[in-house]
Amino acid sequence: AQKVTQAQTEISVVEKEDVxxxxxxxxxxxxxxxxxxxxxxxxxxxxLIRRNSFDEQNEISGRYSWNxxxxxxxxxxxxxxxxxxxxxxxxxxxSETRYSGNTGKLIFGQGTTLQVKP
Amino acid sequence: DADVTQTPRNRITKTGKRIMLECSQxxxxxxxxxxxxxxxxxxxxIYYSFDVKDINKGEISDGYSVSRQAQAKFxxxxxxxxxxxxxxxxxxxSDVQGPGGKLFFGSGTQLSVL
Numbered sequence: 001a002q003k004v005t006q007a008q009t010e011i012s013v014v015e016k017e018d019v020x021x022x023x024x025x026x027x028x029x030x031x032x033x034x035x036x037x038x039x040x041x042x043x044x045x046x047x048l049i050r051r052n053s054f055d056e057q058n059e060i061s062g063r064y065s066w067n068x069x070x071x072x073x074x075x076x077x078x079x080x081x082x083x084x085x086x087x088x089x090x091x092x093x094x095s096e097t098r099y100s101g102n103t104g105k106l107i108f109g110q111g112t113t114l115q116v117k118p
Numbered sequence: 119d120a121d122v123t124q125t126p127r128n129r130i131t132k133t134g135k136r137i138m139l140e141c142s143q144x145x146x147x148x149x150x151x152x153x154x155x156x157x158x159x160x161x162x163x164i165y166y167s168f169d170v171k172d173i174n175k176g177e178i179s180d181g182y183s184v185s186r187q188a189q190a191k192f193x194x195x196x197x198x199x200x201x202x203x204x205x206x207x208x209x210x211x212s213d214v215q216g217p218g219g220k221l222f223f224g225s226g227t228q229l230s231v232l
Contacts (some may be wrong), residue, residue, distance in 0.1 A: 009158070033218035045208065045223040052218060091160060097217040104149055104212045104219045105176065108160035 002027045005095050006109035013082055014117050021077040021112045024094030029053075033095040034068065034075045035106060040088040049076065082116045089113050121145045124209050124224035131199050132232050139194045139227045141209030149212035150192040151221065152176075152184060154205040161208065168194055199231040 003026040013019045025034065026111045038047040049059065052080055059066045079086055093106040122143045131137050143150065148169050153161040163176030165184040173186055181203060185193045196203055207227045212219035 004160075006160075035220070043206070043228075044225050045210075045221075047220055047222075049218055050218070093161075095218050102216055103166060103174070104214065104217050105151065105163050105166060105222055106161075108153075108162070110158055110160045 002029075002094060002096055002107050004109035006090075006092055006105055006112045010113045010115070010116065012115045015084060016081050017116075018080050019082050019114065019116075020029055020080060021090050021092075021114065023075045023077065023109060024046045025073050025075065025092070025094045027073075027094060027096055029096045029098050031097045034077075035093040035095070036066070036077050037086045037091045037093065039091065039111070045091070048077075054085075079102070079114075082114075084116050084118055087114060088115045122209060122211055122222055122224040124207075124227050126227060127225065128228045128230075130232065133146045133200055135199050137192075137196050137199055137229070139196075139207055139209075139229070141192045141224055142190050142195070143192075143211050143222075144190065144195045144211075145211050145222060146189075146214060147211035147222070148189060148215065149219065150186070151180075151210045151212070152192070152194045153208045153210065154178070154203075155206050155208060155226075164194065164207075196229075196231075199229075201231045204229060 005024045032053045038046045065078045067076045089111045092109040145207045151166045152164040155161045167173045183195045209224040210221040
């Protein structure tokens with residue numbers, strides 16, 4: 001069955017530290033998509049990245065980077081030189097193709113709360 | 119103006135009351151979704167719709183119903199609210215017709231059932 005696990009419930013770091021948020025997924029599909037969303041204290045959900053299962057290249061966007069490894073079914077998210085504004089809940093999500101039909105629905109992990117202290 | 123608008127932002131109601139949460143979008147997307155967020159559980163899918171005549175149940179549809187009044191409007195109703203429906207509710211649209219679409223979320227409705 002499809003599943004997304006974010007084992008880290010809460011992480012606390014001091015500003016300028018690097019932090020990695022873990023995401024492990026389960027799917028029977030060979031074609032699927034992975035996402036990260038950020039939920040700041042204001043509550044809205046902000047899209048960060050979408051990656052399809054055929055693209056295992058790591059991606060970097062400013063202080064953010066993502067490491068996708070199909071061999072371990074992981075899609076981890078690293079924030080370099082964290083800042084207080086990075087404090088938020090971060091969600092990893094999976095979108096299947098074949099086994100969820102054509103729904104386009106996202107299966108979310110439980111979320112990781114990141115607190116960055118000044 | 120927000121592309122996906124949810125009303126109200128906050129709602130307090132009593133057990134047994136019927137309430138409606140509304141969602142409208144200006145993105146022109148056909149696909150719309152309702153999710154609820156509970157602490158420690160992430161977001162779970164309640165209902166989704168591909169167009170006005172195509173509405174489908176998600177994983178946790180019991181106790182909920184929806185109405186797609188137009189391409190731009192998708193409402194969620196709680197027929198008889200109960201305390202365990204206290205949650206943060208999100209409406210979302212998708213940017214593609216198939217899987218893998220990016221979801222665009224509204225700002226959420228915090229619902230409390232007393």
